[in-house]
Amino acid sequence: MSGAASLGVVLAVWLGAWWANARLSAARGRVPRLLVPAIFGLTLLVLWELTVRLFGVPGVILPPPSAIGARIADSADILWTDFVQTFVKGALSGYVIGCGAALLTAVAIDRSAFLKRGLLPVGNFIAALPIVGTAPILVMWFGFDWQSKAAVVVVMVFFPVLVNTVAGLAAADAMQRDLMRTYGASWGQALIKLRLPAAMPFIFNGLKIATTLALIGAIVAEFFGSPTRGMGFRISTAVGQLALDLVWAEIAVAAVAGSVFYGAVAAVERGVTFWHPSQRKRNGSRGG
């Protein structure tokens, strides 16, 4: 096909899908709300495939989605080892340790107004820093295996969770605290029965931010040295060999792992903070 005809095909697919979405989005209800983004995503994939094939884009620049899909099927065992190494061993263990430590620290400094006033600005400041840069140091300290990745993740998730938890522990208002005092509740009872539950929306906000950070930390730390497996290792070596279909396969796995991880934490949040206004049934089409 000539270049102009190819361009025509691509444009026709685009316009057709857009027209379908424009019609669909006028309708209300649950089905269009799921269908429209699905059509949009599929259209992007089809356009990608068409562009690569019709214009003969070389595979070392952009492999078509079909080749990436085939690669995922072929290299399922490699992808699984990498997933276990990076996500389960590195990201997940670091996430649990880091978030746990941040929660305990927040409860510990909660009794001291002085510490809170001092730690909050410092924590907020550190949370905005490029902490991923500590990766080379931690790789030197903890070796190439997953322990150093977990350590990077601990450092990355600690401060966002800490800052959110400290803010959350202050969320119960004076009236409610007074009620606890009139009940003669001890500090521990007030913490368990009032302040921790009241803090949950804030804590989960931190925990959700931390899911993405955990995966980023585990992957980027592997760029600084790793055993011969792991998602970051595979991405950096496959890029060097111009095996871009494998790179895209790893990215697809990372994307799915990231969304599922986030979704799982969000699901726990819905269970724990069912009482909060943000979790009440939404009506209308604004997803969120």
Added chain:
Amino acid sequence: MSDPPLAAPGAGTGRSGRVGLLVWRISGAAGPVLAVILALLAIWYAATVWLNAQWVLDQAARADRMAGFGDILRGTLNQERPVLPAPHQVAAELWNTVALQPVTSRRSLVWHAWVTLSATLTGFGIGTVLGIALAIGIVHNRAMDMSVMPWAIASQTIPILAIAPMIIVVLNSVGVQGLLPKAIISAYLSFFPVVVGMVTGLRSPDAAQLDLMRTYSASRAQTLWKLRFPASLPYLFASLKVGVAASLVGAIVGELPTGAVRGLGARLLSGSYYGQTVQIWAALLMAAFCAALLVGLIGLIQRLTLGRMGLAR
């Protein structure tokens, strides 16, 4: 700087109450913050002694003598390639590479920081402009909203940074090098926070305000410029702070895969190859300083802009 010093008696008179309040707030937090920073420094020194002690003990064992506490203290705080450099070593390295080198030299950390910062700022600018444009499209077109918005939100949960090496290498193979590939990664990372924040912001005017615009018979463009855009600014600034921090991380990570020799990421990488821990820490502190500078700058613009608009809290 012709203003009278704020601490002088009566210095606050004639100013808005907010300035006085701000100073009070800063000084109220300064003590605790200083205490925490000093505590962190103390922990750092203690960790330096603890982590580097093994090397001193080994040396002493090799020389067949006992190392007392004083020897350990002296030996740990001034090693050439320590496990953890002491704060004063990092400070000395920073002073050497920042103040004592000409800014155009390859040994100057300022030069490396500028290489990274220029990519960050270019990318951040591109990402912000595109993000705002897409957000305006989403707010005005229902089909676009329903198609793109779920993907924009979902993209925040995936580790986008993982594609950085691929972007660098692919662009390299088609002949694009230097600042642009890193800027593209930075743009990509700041793009989605800006889209999500800006869509929320552009939708923040309530129905009564939108109705008022309709009774004025304002066009959509007028509604956008006179109501939606001003109302979105607090949300925009919040996302800009997130976006600029992400942009900096993107530029630093973008310097890793090609074995670049310029930029803060390259300093981190070469430091980790050659075991130059002091160099890594100096680069890390410089990156932290850049992040603080960028976020602080946006915070300043935010305060000035929102203050002018009467939106400041």
